[in-house]
Amino acid sequence: MPNMSLKKNEMPVQEPSERNKNFSEVALGYTEEQAVDEAKRCLNCKHMPCIAGCPVSINIPSFIKEITEGNFERAYEIIAESSSLPAVCGRVCPQETQCEKVCVRGIKGEPVAIGRLERFVADRHNFANTEKAVKPASNGHRVAVIGSGPAGLTCAGDLARKGYDVTVFEALHLAGGVLVYGIPEFRLPKAIVQKEVEGLLNLGVKIETNMVIGKVLSIDDLFEDGFEAVFIGSGAGLPKFMGISGENLKGVYSANEFLTRVNLMKAYRSESDTPVMNAKKVAVVGGGNVAMDAARCAKRLGADEVYIVYRRSEAELPARSEEVEHAKEEGVIFKLLTNPTEILPDEKNFVSGIKCVEMTLGEPDASGRRRPVVKPDSEFVIEADCVIMALGTSPNPLIKSTTDKLDTEKWGGIITDESGRTSREGVFAGGDAVTGAATVILAMGAGKTAAAAIDEYISSKNEYNTNRI
Numbered sequence: 001m002p003n004m005s006l007k008k009n010e011m012p013v014q015e016p017s018e019r020n021k022n023f024s025e026v027a028l029g030y031t032e033e034q035a036v037d038e039a040k041r042c043l044n045c046k047h048m049p050c051i052a053g054c055p056v057s058i059n060i061p062s063f064i065k066e067i068t069e070g071n072f073e074r075a076y077e078i079i080a081e082s083s084s085l086p087a088v089c090g091r092v093c094p095q096e097t098q099c100e101k102v103c104v105r106g107i108k109g110e111p112v113a114i115g116r117l118e119r120f121v122a123d124r125h126n127f128a129n130t131e132k133a134v135k136p137a138s139n140g141h142r143v144a145v146i147g148s149g150p151a152g153l154t155c156a157g158d159l160a161r162k163g164y165d166v167t168v169f170e171a172l173h174l175a176g177g178v179l180v181y182g183i184p185e186f187r188l189p190k191a192i193v194q195k196e197v198e199g200l201l202n203l204g205v206k207i208e209t210n211m212v213i214g215k216v217l218s219i220d221d222l223f224e225d226g227f228e229a230v231f232i233g234s235g236a237g238l239p240k241f242m243g244i245s246g247e248n249l250k251g252v253y254s255a256n257e258f259l260t261r262v263n264l265m266k267a268y269r270s271e272s273d274t275p276v277m278n279a280k281k282v283a284v285v286g287g288g289n290v291a292m293d294a295a296r297c298a299k300r301l302g303a304d305e306v307y308i309v310y311r312r313s314e315a316e317l318p319a320r321s322e323e324v325e326h327a328k329e330e331g332v333i334f335k336l337l338t339n340p341t342e343i344l345p346d347e348k349n350f351v352s353g354i355k356c357v358e359m360t361l362g363e364p365d366a367s368g369r370r371r372p373v374v375k376p377d378s379e380f381v382i383e384a385d386c387v388i389m390a391l392g393t394s395p396n397p398l399i400k401s402t403t404d405k406l407d408t409e410k411w412g413g414i415i416t417d418e419s420g421r422t423s424r425e426g427v428f429a430g431g432d433a434v435t436g437a438a439t440v441i442l443a444m445g446a447g448k449t450a451a452a453a454i455d456e457y458i459s460s461k462n463e464y465n466t467n468r469i
Contacts, residue, residue, distance in 0.1 A: 006109030090119025149177020151431030154447030214398030246343025420450030
């Protein structure tokens with residue numbers, strides 16, 4: 001029998017008063033009974049708009065149908081045909097603006113909880129399955145992938161399945177990119193990321209860490225070493241600042257540094273080599289998912305007061321509504337329609353507060369959002385001993401410096417065509433290195449597209465050389 005309930009099955013979660021003191025995962029996942037009940041809400045409609053809404057085109061109705069019949073492993077196989085990171089995507093994808101946004105059930109109620117079902121299937125597979133992926137037969141061709149984030153891992157996985165000898169070069173000491181340094185443990189346990197990475201290693205993918213392309217090796221070096229194509233998935237890890245007075249004070253962090261210390265270096269542990277200062281009043285400037293992550297981490301590190309300082313209203317917050325709701329439940333204070341003008345020092349050049357002005361919303365700007373306008377005579381100070389700037393990021397210029405044949409945008413993004421081809425032959429790019437900071441699933445989609453283009457490029461080049469003989 002179909003489940004015609006207008007509401008999704010609720011996701012079990014830790015209680016807010018408990019979870020804001022630990023780094024264990026907030027969402028606990030569906031039980032088998034909840035998953036089957038939720039799957040029965042899917043109408044298996046003919047037009048299947050959810051597939052078009054998915055950047056990697058997962059056959060969503062098919063995997064959900066398998067759940068209703070209790071065929072959980074088959075459901076996983078269907079997802080895995082399109083996605084290399086289902087356990088990750090089930091947790092961090094903004095399904096509400098993609099597949100679930102166009103779900104027919106959402107017309108007269110809530111859409112099917114596609115993301116929660118994807119997570120259930122992936123977690124069940126990872127828990128129950130002990131078989132290692134079989135390495136495909138080699139096709140004799142080598143490809144280099146720069147960056148082990150979602151774009152790089154997806155590209156590497158798709159090429160490895162086609163028999164390519166793939167080596168991933170990662171600048172940090174652990175593979176996973178933004179999945180390990182940027183997203184907190186309570187949203188995405190790192191053991192899940194490592195499980196996905198292990199699956200790629202079993203396919204024969206090689207991963208070299210502590211390899212900063214642009215310092216240790218150049219793109220030219222990679223071609224000289226015998227790689228036939230290079231994929232750049234280096235992300236957008238260069239933080240932005242406001243340019244206001246006081247940003248160089250002790251106690252001011254970029255969100256990148258703060259989250260990297262917490263997530264990758266485990267700064268919340270007493271034995272950490274890189275602890276974060278014991279701040280009691282924290283102001284996070286910004287309104288995206290990164291800002292929510294930083295604020296919620298600060299709360300877990302023991303801060304008494306944590307503020308989100310954002311210059312627009314709640315309706316314009318770019319963060320996922322679920323993350324905003326969780327932050328509020330955990331005690332984060334939202335200072336909306338508020339813009340910093342100066343970070344104030346104490347006598348030892350530590351942060352003592354952040355001077356702000358109130359804002360009102362005027363006419364829409366180029367992004368379509370109403371432009372914030374300063375409210376006259378509205379200046380005030382938020383007391384703080386730590387300020388975290390979560391204002392976005394841009395691609396690191398190191399990659400560009402390794403070759404003079406790579407065209408980039410003025411803001412640093414690598415210019416590509418729709419397939420991921422760059423201005424240099426044999427070099428492809430995708431994800432945040434091309435678009436600027438975006439979502440995990442969009443980066444995965446770009447990695448998937450580029451893998452297909454790389455396969456076509458090497459195959460056609462090989463066919464051309466064969467015909468010349």
